[in-house]
Amino acid sequence: MTDVPDPVARPGGVVVDVLAVRVPSYTRQVLDGSLGYDLPTPLVPGPTCVGRVRGVAEDVFGHQVGDLVLCNSLYSSGDAVGSPDEILIGWTGTGTPRSARMQAVWRHGSFAEQACYPASCLTTLPGGQEWKRTELLPFLASLAIADGGLRKGGLRGGQSVIVNGATGNLGGAGTMAALARGAARVIVTGRRESALSALAQLDPRVRPVVLTGDRARDTAALLAETDDGADLLLDVIGATPTTDPTLACVDALRLRGTAVLVGGVRHDLALPYQRIQRRQLTVTGSFMFDSRTALEVWELVRSGALDLSPVGAHVFGLDRFEAAMESAESLAGLDYAVLMPRW
Structure with a gap:
C-alpha cells in the first residue's frame, strides 16, 4: 500500500470516495499474471465498487456530489465503431491499441480511498443514503451480472x-x-x-x-x-x-x-x-451489466423483494489487503471478502 495523488475529475468523469469493493476470489491470479490479464503499470487495481460522489467534471450533469453510486468497471468504445473494444477499469483490457488508449485515460481502479470513473459507468442508487449496511452493497454487482444473464435469457x-x-x-x-x-x-x-x-x-x-x-x-x-x-x-x-x-x-x-x-x-x-x-x-x-439492470436490482433490494441478509460480508481495510485476498480464495456461495478503505 502506498500514497498516490488524489484523482482529478477529467472531462466526462466523476470522482468518488470508495466505500466498499468486493475482492474477487481470483484476485491473486490477476495480480501475479497467471490469468494473463492486460494490466498496464503503474496501476491502482480494483473492479466494480460502490462509492459516494466527491466531485464531477464540468461537462457531467447526471450525477451530484453526495450521490451513492455503483461504479461499473466495464467501459466500451461504443457500438458505432463496428468492433468495439472494452476494458474493465483497473482490471484488464482486450490488448488492442485502442484498448491501450482507453486504459491510458481510464486506468486506475477501486482498491483505493478515491477513484475516477466515466460518468457513463455510474448508476445512482436512489435512497441509498438511508442504507445502513454498506458492506453488502458490492454484492449488487454480482446480482446485476447474474440478473443481466437472466434478462438475456x-x-x-x-x-x-x-x-x-x-x-x-x-x-x-x-x-x-x-x-x-x-x-x-x-x-x-x-x-x-x-x-x-x-x-x-x-x-x-x-x-x-x-x-x-x-x-x-x-x-x-x-x-x-x-x-x-x-x-x-x-x-x-x-x-x-x-x-x-x-x-x-x-x-x-x-x-x-x-x-x-x-x-x-x-x-x-x-x-x-x-x-x-x-x-x-x-x-x-452475457457479459457484465448495464445501468438499467443495476437500477432494477437495486430497486428489488430496496423494496425488500430481494433480501440481502443471507449474504456474508467479510470486511477488511486497505492495510489488510493480503488477508482480504486469502479470505476471498477460501469463501464460497453467499460469503465474500470486501475492502472498505474508510473502515
Whole structure:
C-alpha cells in the first residue's frame, strides 16, 4: 500500500470516495499474471465498487456530489465503431491499441480511498443514503451480472432455471435473482455440497444437484428435478478442466430452452448440433451489466423483494489487503471478502 495523488475529475468523469469493493476470489491470479490479464503499470487495481460522489467534471450533469453510486468497471468504445473494444477499469483490457488508449485515460481502479470513473459507468442508487449496511452493497454487482444473464435469457415468472456453478459468489447471486424474478424452481449445481445446501435454505424452490463429473449421470439428476427439462440455464461456472458440467446442463434443457453463458470457462464448447436444432434451443452470451439492470436490482433490494441478509460480508481495510485476498480464495456461495478503505 502506498500514497498516490488524489484523482482529478477529467472531462466526462466523476470522482468518488470508495466505500466498499468486493475482492474477487481470483484476485491473486490477476495480480501475479497467471490469468494473463492486460494490466498496464503503474496501476491502482480494483473492479466494480460502490462509492459516494466527491466531485464531477464540468461537462457531467447526471450525477451530484453526495450521490451513492455503483461504479461499473466495464467501459466500451461504443457500438458505432463496428468492433468495439472494452476494458474493465483497473482490471484488464482486450490488448488492442485502442484498448491501450482507453486504459491510458481510464486506468486506475477501486482498491483505493478515491477513484475516477466515466460518468457513463455510474448508476445512482436512489435512497441509498438511508442504507445502513454498506458492506453488502458490492454484492449488487454480482446480482446485476447474474440478473443481466437472466434478462438475456428471457426469464419469466413460473419458469425453471438451472444455475450452473452455484457454489461461487456469482452463482449465489444468480440463485437469489432468479427467486426474486419469480422462478418456480431453481436447480443449483456444483461440487461443494455444503454450499449448495446453504442455498437450499433460502427457499423451498431451490433444488441442489451435486455434480459427479459424469455428463450422462449429471444430466439425469438435473432432469429429475425438472418437468421434462429446464426453461433456462444460467451458466456462471468458473475455470474447469472440462466443459462436461456445462454440456450436462445444456442436455437438461426443455424444448425451446435457452442457455446463457456468463462464466469463466476457457475451453471450446462442443455443442450438440442435432440437439440444439431439433429442440430449437438458444445459446447466447452475457457479459457484465448495464445501468438499467443495476437500477432494477437495486430497486428489488430496496423494496425488500430481494433480501440481502443471507449474504456474508467479510470486511477488511486497505492495510489488510493480503488477508482480504486469502479470505476471498477460501469463501464460497453467499460469503465474500470486501475492502472498505474508510473502515
